[in-house]
Amino acid sequence: MLASLAQEVVGIETPSVSWRGLLPTLLLVGGALVILMGSAIVPRKPPPGTWALAAVVTALASMATAVPVWLEVTDPDRGPFTTVAGAVAVDGFTLFFTFVIGAGVVVAALLSDGYLRREGLDGPDFYALLLLSASGGLVMAAANDLIVVFLGLEILSIAVYILAAMHTRRIESQEAGIKYFVLGAFSSAFFLYGIALVYGATGHTNISELVQTGPVPDQGTPALLLAGFALMLVGFGFKVALVPFHFWQPDVYQGSPTPVVAYMASAVKAAGFAGLLRVFYVAFDGFADDWQPYIYGLAVVTLVAGAVLAVVQTDVKRMLAYSSISHAGFILVGLQAASSAGIAGALFYLAAYTFMVAGSFGVIAVLSRKGDAATSLEDFKGLARREPILAFVFTVFLLAQAGVPLTSGFFAKFYVVTAAIGSNSTPLALAAMVSAVIAAFLYLRIVVGMYGFSDEDAPAEDLPTRARVPLPSRLAIGLCFVLTLLAGFFPGPLVDSTTKARPTGSIPAVSRPR
C-alpha cells in the first residue's frame, strides 16, 4: 500500500526481486542476526556449541536453498537470470560459489567450536561475523555490477578484519587484524578508483553492459580503461594475495586464529577470485588481449615467488600462507587462458583447494595447543608417532597440495594446465608445473618432520601429550579428507559442475518459465 503510494507520488520504480535467487545470501544474514539477537535475549548462557551449531545449520540451509536454483539455472531450457535491476546475477557461477563458500563456513564453524572453547573465547559474535562475512562473499560472487562487487568485497572484508583480531590475548592476532585492515582498506581504495576509471572510460558499471564494450578498431584501448584494469587488478591482487601484493598474507595467516585462517584461505580467497574471474573474464572479455599479458606476468611471478618463499619458512602456518600464494598463481593460469576450459579449471581448483587448505589448517588448529602458538616446524617433529591418524591425514592434504595423483589437488593442476595448453600458453603451463615441484619440497619438509625421518632415536616419552581432537573438528577434517580423495579418484562429477558453472556475458533479466 505504502509502496504503491510512493510510486505514484514520486515515481520511484522498485526493481523486481527474485527472492529465491537471493535466499542463500539472505539466510546467512538472517542467521547472523538471529545469533546476535539470540545472545542478547537468552537470559542464561546456552550450552557450549550452540552458536557453532546455529552457524553450521544456517550455512547448510543456505546451501540447501541453493540446490533448486542451481538445478534451474543449469537446466539448458531455463538458464540463468539477473535480478534487482540487473545488479545481481543468478547463474551457475554464483551458485557454485554459494556451495564453495558455504562449505568453507561449515568447516570453519566446526573447527572454531573446539578452538574457541580451548582458548576460552567462545561466544556468539564470532559466528555472527563469520556468517556476515560469508554473505559478503556470496554478494561478490553474484555481483553483476562493479559497484555490487565492491559492496560484497567490503561486507566480506570488514567482518574478516575483526575475525583476524579475535584472539584478544595474542598480540600476533591483534597485529594481524590491524595489518589486514590497513592493507585491505588500501586495496579497496585502489579497487574503487579502478571502478571509477572504468566508468569514466565506458560509461558503465553494469557487467551485462560492459560485456558489449570492446576495443574500438584502429583506436585501440583508451588509456583510462587500461589504468582502470590495472587498478582493479591491484585491488583484487591484494585480496587474493598475488605477488607483489602478497606481503600481508604470511603475517596475517600466522597471527590470526587458525580456524579463521582456514576460512580466509578457503572461502575468502574463493570469493575474491569469484569477483576477479567474473570481472575480467566476463565484463572485460572484449579486452582480453589487453589484460591477458598482465595476468601472464602476475601468474608467473606469483607461482614462482610463492613457492620459493614458502620453502625458506620455518613456521608451518607461514609455509602454508606462502604456498597459498603459489596456488593463487595456479588459478591465474586458468584465468590467463581466457577460455571456458580455463575458467572451469579455475573453479575446480578453487573448490578443491577449499577443502585441502581448510583441512590442513584444521589439523594445525587442533595441534596448535592452548595459545595457538605451537605451529613451528619443530612442533610437528615426530607427530606420526604420537598422532598417527592426524599425521597421515595431514600428509594427504599436503600431498594433495603438492599435486600428487589421485588427490583433488592433482586434477586441479591438470585441469588448469590443460586449459593453458589449449590456449597456447604452454610455457606458462610448464612454469606452473616446475613451481609445483619447488612447492613440493616445502610440503615434504613438513612430512619429513612429522615422520621424524632423521631423529628416530628421540624417545617418545619426551614428546608432549596427545592433542584433544573434539568431535566437530573431527567431522570437519574428515569431510575435507574424504572430499579431497574422492575428487581425486573420481573428478568427473565436479568437472561437470564446473562446466555448468562457467559464467556467460549475456544473462537475460528474467527467468524463463518452465
Next chain:
Amino acid sequence: MGPVQVLEHGSQTPLLTIMVLVPLVGAAVVALMPRRRPEPAKLVALLFAVATTALTVAVLVAFEAGEAGFQLTDRHEWIEAFGISWHVGVDGISLFLVVLTGLLFPIAMVGADPHHDSKAYFAWMLLLEAGCLGAFIALDLFLFFVSFEIVLVPMYFLIGQWGHGERTYAALKFFLYTMLGSAFMLVSLVATAVLYSRGANADLTFDLVEIANGAPGAIGLEAGRWLFAGFAIAFAVKVPLFPLHTWLPDAHTNAPTGGSIILAGVMLKLGTYGLVRYGLYLFPEAASYFAPLMVTLGVIGVIYGAVVATMQKDLKRLVAYSSVAHLGFIALGTFALTSQGVTGGVLQMINHGLSTGALFLLVGLIAERRHTRQIAELRGLQKQAPIMAALFTVVMMSSIGLPGLNGFVGEFLILLGSFGTRRWWAVVAAAGVIFAAVYLLWAYQRVFHGEPDDEKPFGEIRWTEGLVLAPLVGLIVFLGVYPKPVLDRIEPSVEAVIDHVEARGGFQAPEVPRLGPAPGAHDEGEEAAPAEPGH
C-alpha cells in the same frame, strides 16, 4: 605387420583390472589393521602380494603368443569430459614386466624385514605394487601418468622411514628429481592430447592407442619432437640416463633392502618401458630423430656406470652404479631401432630385474649378518658360507653376461641389433661388458676370497632365505638356457613397434646387420627422409 592393434579376443574377466585392484585393496586392508599387533600385517600383506603374483601368472597363461597387439584389454570411461578412460592391456613388451613385478614384490617383502612399524611398511609396499602394475598396463596417457607418479609416495616413505644413512636426503632427492621430470612429462602429455585432438579434428582424448594409431601427422613434426623431449626427460630421470642419474646411488644405497629390490628391479623399468611405449610408439618420427642422442647417452651410461662402480667402497653402492651401466645398455638397444635391439632391451629389462634384485637381496643378507656393507671390512666369506658364495657367483655371472645365463642373451641381442645401425656405439658398449666383469669379479674377490675373520662369525644362508632366492636364480638359469618362450612373446610386439616407427617415422631399420656406412652417414639419411608421412 600393421599398426599395434587392440585385440578383442581374450578372457572375458577383467584380469588386468583385478590384478591392480588386489594390491590396492590389500594396501587399504593392511593400513586399517590394528596398530598394536603388527605380526598379522606381514602375513596379510604377503597373502595379497602372492594373490597378485598368481594373477600375473594367470595373465601370462591367458596371453596368446605370436600376437603383436594389446591383449586382455579392459576399458571403462573415467573422466568423460577429458576423454580419459581406465584403459588397460598387455602386449609382449609389457607382459613380462608385469610378471616380473608380480614376482619381485613378494620376494622383496619376505626377503628383508623392516626394522620397525611393519604395518605401514607393508601397506606402502602394496600401494607401490599397484602403481607399478598400473603403469605397465596403462593404455591411457592420463592413467599412465597417475600410476607413474603415485609410486613416488610409497617409495619416498620406504626410503625415508625404513632406510639407512642419509635417508631423508635420499628420499627427498628421489622424490623431487622424479617429480621435476614428471612436470615436463605432464605438460607434454597434455599437449599431445590437445594437439592431436586439434590436428585430427577429434574430441579430446588421452587414449594411447587412439593417438598413436590415429591420423598420421595430426601432431606436427616440430611439435612432436618437443613433446618427445618432454617425455624423454621424465624417463631419462627414471631410467636413469647420464647425466640425470645422480639421485640413483643415494636412493638405492639408503633404501631398505626391500625398497632397493623394487627400485632397481621394477621402478627403473618404468623409465625404459616408457621410452619404448611413449617414445617409439607414440612419437616414432621424433624417436628416430633423437636416436643418436639417446644412444650416445646410453653408451656414456654404460661406461660411466662401470667406471664409477669399480671405484665404490660400499657393496650396495657398487650394485647401484652397475644399474646405471645396465640401463644404459637397455637404452642403446631401444634406440638402435631394430627388432633385435628392442627385443634385447625388453629382455634385458627382465634380466636386470632378476639379477639386480637378487644382488640387492644378497647384499642385504650380508649387511644383516655383518652390519657393514664396506667391501674393505668383509673378507673370506666363501669359507664361512659356501652356498651363499655360490649363489652370489651365479647372480653375478648373470649380471656380467656369461653365456648360459640370462644376461648374455639380452646383451647379445642388444649388441647384435645396434651393431647394424650404430656400429661404433655398439663397439664401445661391448667394452662395458668387460668393465662389468672387472668391477664385479674384483668385488667378489675382496668380499668372498681370502682368509675369513675368525672373530666375526658369518652364518650360512638359511633355507628360508634360499627359498626366497630360488625363483630368481632358477629364472636366471632358465632364461639363459631357453629364452625362446619369452622371446616368442616379446618379438611380435617389438616388430610391430619397429614397423610403426618405419611407417610413421621414415626410418629404415636394416634387415640384417650390415657392413654399410658409418653411423654418421646414416644420420643424413634420416634427415632426408619424408618429413610428415601423412601429407
